[in-house]
Amino acid sequence: MTQNPLTIGILLFDGVEELDAVGPWEVLASWARTSPLSPAVRTFTRDGLGVRCSHGMHVLADTSAEDLGPPHVLVHPGGPGARALAADSEHLAWVRSLRPLVPLMASVCTGALVYAAAGLLSGRSATTHHASLDLLAEIDPAVLVDGEARVVDDGDLVTSAGVTAGIDMALHLVARLDSVEAAEQERRRLQYDA
Amino acid sequence: MTQNPLTIGILLFDGVEELDAVGPWEVLASWARTSPLSPAVRTFTRDGLGVRCSHGMHVLADTSAEDLGPPHVLVHPGGPGARALAADSEHLAWVRSLRPLVPLMASVCTGALVYAAAGLLSGRSATTHHASLDLLAEIDPAVLVDGEARVVDDGDLVTSAGVTAGIDMALHLVARLDSVEAAEQERRRLQYDA
Numbered sequence: 001m002t003q004n005p006l007t008i009g010i011l012l013f014d015g016v017e018e019l020d021a022v023g024p025w026e027v028l029a030s031w032a033r034t035s036p037l038s039p040a041v042r043t044f045t046r047d048g049l050g051v052r053c054s055h056g057m058h059v060l061a062d063t064s065a066e067d068l069g070p071p072h073v074l075v076h077p078g079g080p081g082a083r084a085l086a087a088d089s090e091h092l093a094w095v096r097s098l099r100p101l102v103p104l105m106a107s108v109c110t111g112a113l114v115y116a117a118a119g120l121l122s123g124r125s126a127t128t129h130h131a132s133l134d135l136l137a138e139i140d141p142a143v144l145v146d147g148e149a150r151v152v153d154d155g156d157l158v159t160s161a162g163v164t165a166g167i168d169m170a171l172h173l174v175a176r177l178d179s180v181e182a183a184e185q186e187r188r189r190l191q192y193d194a
Numbered sequence: 195m196t197q198n199p200l201t202i203g204i205l206l207f208d209g210v211e212e213l214d215a216v217g218p219w220e221v222l223a224s225w226a227r228t229s230p231l232s233p234a235v236r237t238f239t240r241d242g243l244g245v246r247c248s249h250g251m252h253v254l255a256d257t258s259a260e261d262l263g264p265p266h267v268l269v270h271p272g273g274p275g276a277r278a279l280a281a282d283s284e285h286l287a288w289v290r291s292l293r294p295l296v297p298l299m300a301s302v303c304t305g306a307l308v309y310a311a312a313g314l315l316s317g318r319s320a321t322t323h324h325a326s327l328d329l330l331a332e333i334d335p336a337v338l339v340d341g342e343a344r345v346v347d348d349g350d351l352v353t354s355a356g357v358t359a360g361i362d363m364a365l366h367l368v369a370r371l372d373s374v375e376a377a378e379q380e381r382r383r384l385q386y387d388a
Contacts, residue, residue, distance in 0.1 A: 017220070018216050018219060018220050018223075019216055019217065019220035019384070022212050022213055022216040022251070023213065025212060025249065025251060026211070026212050026213035026249065026357070029212075029249035029250065029251075030249060033249075043251065050252075050254070055219065055220065055223035055224060055227075056223065056256070057216070057219060057223075057237065057253065058244075058253065058254035059251065059252065059253050059254075060244070060252035060253075060254070062250070109385075129385060130382075130385055131383075150385075161385050162383070162384065162385030163220070163383070163384040163385055163386070164361065164384050164385055164386045165385055167358065188324075189325075189356070189357070190213070190356065190357040190358050191303075191323060191324055191344075191355050191356030191357055191358055191359055192357070192358045
């Protein structure tokens with residue numbers, strides 16, 4: 001494992017919703033410190049530069065897409081910037097190019113709109129922010145939209161509902177990749193028992 | 195209000211727990227966009243420079259403590275860095291100096307340890323991360339530790355439990371400063387209904 005650790009890349013971009021990215025980061029980066037899988041959890045941007053998030057927070061990325069390479073798990077957050085990316089043919093081509101190389105693609109909130117626009121959700125179960133469920137079905141009517149679940153696990157695609165559901169999604173990834181006990185430990189640490 | 199907006203300062207420091215800061219930021223900065231109170235929500239560091247958070251995320255601050263001036267509401271997050279600050283006499287003196295100038299001091303998670311070490315919680319109801327409740331009572335046995343509530347409102351002091359409870363605390367601030375309806379609107383936007 002030391003030669004080829006489990007890499008998890010959390011994509012940052014201008015207009016990313018702060019909590020969409022930081023919720024999963026908090027869960028996954030904390031879990032990584034103690035997991036026997038020794039996952040490498042990294043934030044990254046396409047160009048490696050920093051971003052200005054949806055509400056104006058400035059965050060620097062750990063690395064670039066090129067330096068990261070295709071991660072084992074990609075987390076695509078949402079936010080106003082994700083809606084723009086869902087209409088950006090270059091970004092969509094990049095996302096499609098990753099699909100055969102990335103075993104598990106996950107999204108938070110309106111990150112799912114990007115996957116749908118890239119054609120990755122046809123015939124697949126998925127969800128997004130409650131206010132964007134209709135838009136998800138408009139982008140691709142073949143998406144099996146699940147408007148009830150906070151996290152939808154469809155094998156190599158895991159999508160989640162709005163903003164805070166990214167925390168649930170990340171806890172689900174910990175349970176799936178490591179163990180239910182590891183996920184419960186993180187949940188307790190986060191005091192996420194509301 | 196335009197000459198003297200309601201200012202809310204979220205303190206950042208090295209070793210701040212990412213979600214402790216970004217949870218309240220997400221709530222408060224979003225609320226600020228539509229609230230008739232036109233609050234000015236800013237992240238700040240003592241020196242205005244960026245920080246490396248608990249799990250390694252690099253965040254740039256909006257401003258310095260000096261440029262911000264005493265905010266109407268101070269949010270002190272927790273994290274490993276907060277434990278260090280609770281033993282840092284210079285930081286504690288700064289926090290004490292703010293008390294007469296800041297109408298409402300709030301904390302997330304182990305941020306309450308700093309307030310306790312600064313002597314601000316004697317005889318007051320307060321909470322902190324579940325794993326630090328004993329430590330809170332050790333730092334100041336006169337704290338009325340509430341180990342049940344996620345948010346403890348003691349008037350000019352509002353403390354919250356661990357990590358994700360900072361989201362609840364921020365929603366409480368929105369309800370208190372603006373309206374229950376505004377807080378509910380934010381909660382729905384965050385899909386924080388787990």
